[in-house]
């Protein structure tokens with residue numbers, strides 16, 4: 049008989065010990081102290097620091113003891129500026145007042161309530177609680193008419209009411225379905241909207257955090273498993289204010305290079321140099337615009353980062369040069385795992401110079417990824433981030449300007465799917481476990497990459513794409529939404545996902561168009577590309593072993609439709625770029641839920657199968673098979689069908705006709721769009737022309753439409769030193785005329801080299817009789833480049849073409 053050891057009575061054999069969670073609170077208020085700009089509120093069992101960053105944003109950080117540490121993660125930008133706060137102590141509360149809000153701290157338990165200056169309650173917190181295991185949470189009032197947004201990249205619909213999510217960056221290859229609580233990115237920002245008024249709560253904690261809007265009827269919960277309860281309150285009341293202020297806190301993107309907002313083609317993997325070149329030639333031969341081809345893991349020598357496979361890619365430099373001749377750039381994938389291989393330079397360096405994540409005991413932490421056993425750079429150390437950035441000289445020396453960061457959750461092939469929780473990060477002298485820093489690892493990798501590229505590209509703008517990220521990732525990278533599938537459901541899911549990413553500060557996002565895993569179909573690819581052509585980030589990518597999904601994979605008819613829509617993206621490039629500029633300036637997303645523009649319209653609180661590009665172009669994709677009609681909701685105003693010119697009164701649903709070649713699109717009357725010329729790559733400057741389309745102009749007093757077109761060289765950082773121009777266009781109606789005035793400002797450092805400017809009046813409420821000073825001519829003459837005007841009676845469009853002069857100009861159209 050085998051003798052049993054004590055292991056026979058290991059406690060876990062008898063089930064879990066029931067332990068009632070003992071939650072502690074800060075206790076009663078004892079004193080208020082001021083340290084610099086922080087108000088330290090002392091309680092009998094802990095402290096809370098309140099720091100006002102502006103009249104509308106404050107931080108409340110909780111401390112278990114007396115010690116106060118006001119450092120932040122890198123998510124939060126250094127904040128400057130002083131705020132006038134008046135503090136008054138009342139019998140039951142301490143009240144902090146700014147020009148916009150009033151924050152009352154309850155003396156019984158140090159919980160917070162925020163009111164506006166009219167005494168209207170905005171946010172009501174219950175006391176922050178923690179237990180002996182270091183978990184912390186607080187509950188917040190959830191009135192009946194509550195709606196929730198933000199939280200970055202999550203499954204399910206736009207409104208997160210009734211949902212529950214975890215923030216723990218996770219490589220989820222198994223399908224993205226509603227019950228998946230965590231994906232690759234963690235943006236712990238929750239926007240709470242009640243009666244059309246919004247505020248945001250951002251929990252700056254890069255460990256695991258939880259947001260529960262499901263479990264209780266009148267309360268929602270924000271908690272974390274480790275680390276600090278470091279909460280930022282962001283006042284609205286407009287949803288746009290919350291987004292602007294949140295991005296003021298965590299940063300905004302720099303303008304991307306224009307080529308990065310072109311069409312991108314990828315596959316896991318284009319296997320060799322010939323295949324890549326052939327692919328590029330096919331795009332050009334078929335006249336399908338394309339700016340980027342991606343190199344997935346097979347370009348590397350046995351998946352060693354910073355190498356090319358010598359057999360499959362014998363001459364990367366020659367290949368890249370040839371591609372550049374065709375206007376196409378290469379973006380290679382770079383994963384964090386560095387192959388354990390004594391003969392491999394990056395590994396040798398990493399070990400010798402002490403760059404890899406270690407266990408506390410001093411051994412390097414190893415994990416399995418594509419190259420087999422690998423070590424992982426510790427990006428929390430600035431010196432390692434710099435080393436990693438410098439290693440990218442390998443790519444930039446070859447002419448590469450963009451890098452694709454993947455597997456940076458970090459994703460590992462083990463049961464937990466990631467690094468051991470007790471692996472240690474140096475964190476610039478303040479060591480923490482991986483458990484405490486998990487969600488920030490991927491962002492720090494992209495930061496290191498971005499900064500390295502920026503250093504090496506001699507003033508050219510880098511492009512970084514990432515899968516994992518944390519709050520603030522928008523400063524360094526575009527984000528794609530990971531391994532979706534060629535499911536119609538996943539096409540539909542991409543809309544709310546990218547909308548919420550936009551509300552969470554990430555304007556440059558998009559899914560794998562056509563779907564990554566599983567086999568796409570002709571129809572799905574068509575519908576998805578129609579939609580994807582308007583997504584801020586636009587890449588077709590598919591997995592190894594799936595059917596091909598390059599634009600020509602399904603015959604000529606499909607190819608024709610795809611060419612048309614990809615082309616449409618390029619024609620809309622001036623407008624798209626303008627919106628990217630807006631995102632860079634004030635953080636507003638390019639792709640917007642209708643809610644952002646119409647926060648008081650109850651029909652749009654959870655509307656997420658149609659979206660706006662900017663504030664006036666409404667896109668209503670078809671996202672079901674064999675479907676040629678769909679309901680479209682048009683908010684207030686008049687909306688003009690982009691394809692037919694038909695005008696519809698808004699504030700109601702219409703049934704749109706959508707045969708396979710048509711994705712319903714509407715432009716709001718009284719607004720404008722800027723269109724450029726169709727190019728095969730975004731930074732092709734051979735021919736420049738911009739046409740400003742005015743929708744639904746009226747020859748009556750009170751009609752106005754305006755547009756500001758921002759332009760710069762699209763590739764360098766010279767714009768930050770003033771090398772850009774703004775074209776301001778104003779269209780005004782008179783009693784029987786319409787005037788167009790335009791002028792340039794800021795042209796000292798930059799002016800697009802173009803000869804002509806076009807204007808069209810789409811569906812004006814009149815038939816034009818004359819355009820003062822210009823000759824009436826045929827449409828053909830306009831197309832041939834002459835200055836003049838033409839009226840298309842069939843389509844009801846007035847075309848005007850003038851010489852584009854620095855001093856601007858003015859035109860009067862009489863009816």
Ligand code: GLC
Nearest residue numbers: 316344345381454515530531
């Ligand atoms: C991951 C990425 C996917 C990539 C693959 C191979 O699954 O999400 O985009 O193609 O790895 O590198």
